Amino acid sequence: MDKEKKQKKQRKQRKPKSMAYRNAVAGYLFTAPFIIGFLLFLLVPLMQSLRMAFSDVKFEGGIAYYFVKFANFKYIFTVDPEFVPFMINELIQMAYTVPSIIIFSFFIAIVLNQEFKGRGLVRAIFFLPVILSSGVLIGLETNNTLMQGLKDVIAESSNATSITDTVKSMFLSEGTYIGPIQYVFDAVDRVYEIAMASGIQIIIFLSGLQTISASMFEAAKIEGATAWETFWKITFPMVSSLILVNVIYSIIDFFVRSDNEVMTHIKNTMTASIEYGRSSAMAWTYFAVIAVIITVTSALISKRVYYYD
Amino acid sequence: MIKVNFLSKKSNKVKRVKNESFKGFWERNRLSNGYLLKKTIGRKLFNFCRAVMLFGLVFLILQPILSKISVSFMEERDLYDATIINIPRNWSVSNYEMSSMLMNYKSSIISTLWVSLLIAVIQLASTTLVAYGFARYNFPGKKLLFAAVILSIVIPPQTILTALYLNFRHFDIFGLFKLFTGKSINLLGSILPYVMISAGAMGLKNGLYIFMLRQYFRGIPKEMEEAAYVDGCGKLKTFFIIMLPDAKPMLTSIFLFSYVWQWTDTFYSSLFLREFRLLANAVAGLGDGLMTYIQNISNRTAFPSTAYTQAIISTGTLMVVAPLIIIYIVAQKGFVESLAQSGIKM
Numbered sequence: 008m009d010k011e012k013k014q015k016k017q018r019k020q021r022k023p024k025s026m027a028y029r030n031a032v033a034g035y036l037f038t039a040p041f042i043i044g045f046l047l048f049l050l051v052p053l054m055q056s057l058r059m060a061f062s063d064v065k066f067e068g069g070i071a072y073y074f075v076k077f078a079n080f081k082y083i084f085t086v087d088p089e090f091v092p093f094m095i096n097e098l099i100q101m102a103y104t105v106p107s108i109i110i111f112s113f114f115i116a117i118v119l120n121q122e123f124k125g126r127g128l129v130r131a132i133f134f135l136p137v138i139l140s141s142g143v144l145i146g147l148e149t150n151n152t153l154m155q156g157l158k159d160v161i162a163e164s165s166n167a168t169s170i171t172d173t174v175k176s177m178f179l180s181e182g183t184y185i186g187p188i189q190y191v192f193d194a195v196d197r198v199y200e201i202a203m204a205s206g207i208q209i210i211i212f213l214s215g216l217q218t219i220s221a222s223m224f225e226a227a228k229i230e231g232a233t234a235w236e237t238f239w240k241i242t243f244p245m246v247s248s249l250i251l252v253n254v255i256y257s258i259i260d261f262f263v264r265s266d267n268e269v270m271t272h273i274k275n276t277m278t279a280s281i282e283y284g285r286s287s288a289m290a291w292t293y294f295a296v297i298a299v300i301i302t303v304t305s306a307l308i309s310k311r312v313y314y315y316d
Numbered sequence: 317m318i319k320v321n322f323l324s325k326k327s328n329k330v331k332r333v334k335n336e337s338f339k340g341f342w343e344r345n346r347l348s349n350g351y352l353l354k355k356t357i358g359r360k361l362f363n364f365c366r367a368v369m370l371f372g373l374v375f376l377i378l379q380p381i382l383s384k385i386s387v388s389f390m391e392e393r394d395l396y397d398a399t400i401i402n403i404p405r406n407w408s409v410s411n412y413e414m415s416s417m418l419m420n421y422k423s424s425i426i427s428t429l430w431v432s433l434l435i436a437v438i439q440l441a442s443t444t445l446v447a448y449g450f451a452r453y454n455f456p457g458k459k460l461l462f463a464a465v466i467l468s469i470v471i472p473p474q475t476i477l478t479a480l481y482l483n484f485r486h487f488d489i490f491g492l493f494k495l496f497t498g499k500s501i502n503l504l505g506s507i508l509p510y511v512m513i514s515a516g517a518m519g520l521k522n523g524l525y526i527f528m529l530r531q532y533f534r535g536i537p538k539e540m541e542e543a544a545y546v547d548g549c550g551k552l553k554t555f556f557i558i559m560l561p562d563a564k565p566m567l568t569s570i571f572l573f574s575y576v577w578q579w580t581d582t583f584y585s586s587l588f589l590r591e592f593r594l595l596a597n598a599v600a601g602l603g604d605g606l607m608t609y610i611q612n613i614s615n616r617t618a619f620p621s622t623a624y625t626q627a628i629i630s631t632g633t634l635m636v637v638a639p640l641i642i643i644y645i646v647a648q649k650g651f652v653e654s655l656a657q658s659g660i661k662m
Contacts, residue, residue, distance in 0.1 A: 273474045
């Protein structure tokens with residue numbers, strides 16, 4: 008509205024405006040779809056859902072809100088038997104999965120950046136999860152009891168459990184402490200899920216690796232650096248900013264994926280038991296937790312990020 | 317064989333010049349005091365290990381598809397036969413017929429094609445405009461607005477799901493409709509809500525698209541536009557004639573992302589596009605559909621076995637994914653190359 012007024016004024020005065028002013032107008036016009044969309048379809052619903060979270064929503068012809076202070080939050084934390092366990096479970100899984108995804112995708116990106124025969128085909132297959140793990144498909148995959156059954160049958164008939172179990176039994180028989188190694192075992196056991204979740208991350212790392220100029224490696228080689236040193240002194244710092252991007256992307260992707268228990272619970276509370284207030288309260292709690300986690304991790308990582316300019 | 321050679325920027329491989337003196341390997345090895353032999357063995361071993369590892373991981377990713385393909389061609393009795401593991405004994409396409417019927421495949425694939433295309437085009441158009449605005453123009457409040465983009469990526473859609481749903485159930489713009497017609501409009505059940513959300517760059521993962529496109533536009537040298545401006549080209553014309561052709565690879569991949577993710581999305585589809593019987597919704601309801609069907613034809617409370625249900629679901633999944641995999645094979649060159657070029661950085 009302000010813009011139009013200014014434009015009218017402009018016509019009246021017939022005075023050429025500065026370049027900066029015209030650029031600003033163009034900028035607003037180009038971003039107008041987002042501004043309108045953000046206000047109408049994000050900010051307004053967000054505020055509404057915040058209001059819902061603090062009130063009892065009833066349908067009496069229209070929508071009626073009864074302000075109930077923290078009753079909804081009290082309900083989801085003290086009465087609801089599922090929300091808190093789901094949430095804690097989700098957080099623990101996140102803490103497990105995200106580092107594995109980052110390490111795995113970084114490792115794969117380095118391998119895929121090397122020269123070998125059939126590299127194109129291997130790359131194409133590694134990016135396939137971008138399609139295969141999207142939307143409805145990932146949920147179907149995890150619910151596939153038949154495949155699980157087949158796997159169990161094969162494991163039983165061939166009288167062998169997973170390779171990690173075998174290795175673990177070797178460790179345990181010697182009575183060694185396996186605290187941190189347990190993490191590696193779990194990661195190896197879930198390598199399929201990790202591979203399916205790291206399609207985009209591999210692409211991002213690969214794009215970063217390709218921007219490092221070959222002359223740097225050449226210089227290091229001439230100076231007599233080993234591959235190990237080259238990795239930690241050149242490759243790692245040069246892609247460290249992408250680690251930040253990937254960590255944030257992985258966290259968000261993990262929290263909003265469609266087979267997420269908390270998400271399903273929120274949706275069911277809304278559609279099945281028509282508790283709009285409670286479902287909003289849950290969604291807000293969930294969002295607040297995600298926001299805190301992202302802020303903390305990005306603050307921790309961005310301190311160590313090296314920017315090459 | 318499909319020719320796969322994307323991301324092959326500049327290959328760093330230097331053509332080996334044949335040694336002029338024609339010395340044999342052992343001769344050269346002797347000259348280097350055994351260093352050459354050690355190095356060659358090391359390299360071969362490394363290559364072998366890498367090949368084994370990559371083969372394993374590639375198999376891991378492809379295995380579910382392969383096993384789904386094998387199950388989809390089995391007859392029901394093959395599923396219970398423990399001696400049949402991967403290759404069906406009685407080949408049949410009855411699973412395909414069954415799930416095609418349950419999903420209403422022909423009509424739903426056509427509607428999915430059109431809806432995904434429409435949504436992808438709208439999202440591409442709006443996110444491109446917005447991203448260009450962010451990449452090239454300075455205006456007050458730009459940083460705040462870009463923070464809003466990040467916010468739209470971070471907020472889980474479930475947070476605003478309820479409110480959005482109710483908004484479109486009782487749709488109104490600042491109370492205007494209520495003022496004139498006496499009641500608000502129910503927009504649910506038409507494609508309009510989702511078209512509006514997409515036009516406002518608020519659809520599925522649209523914040524991410526804006527982010528990627530902005531990075532790409534920033535990477536294009538400014539001199540091109542400046543030259544156009546000097547020659548008297550307007551801002552909009554410059555955008556269409558100079559910038560868009562340059563950004564073609566990125567635009568293609570954003571379009572494909574948007575298309576593919578829209579194709580498999582159930583979140584927005586089940587909320588706003590229920591009436592269109594999209595494939596993603598159809599395959600999500602396949603198990604229940606099969607149960608109802610079996611109960612209807614047998615006229616009593618019979619349950620299809622778990623194995624058979626899963627076989628039908630696997631077949632259905634394959635039928636949903638197949639068009640996407642075809643698109644991927646055709647377009648994967650542009651799909652990933654542009655992403656690799658954009659150099660996404662914070």
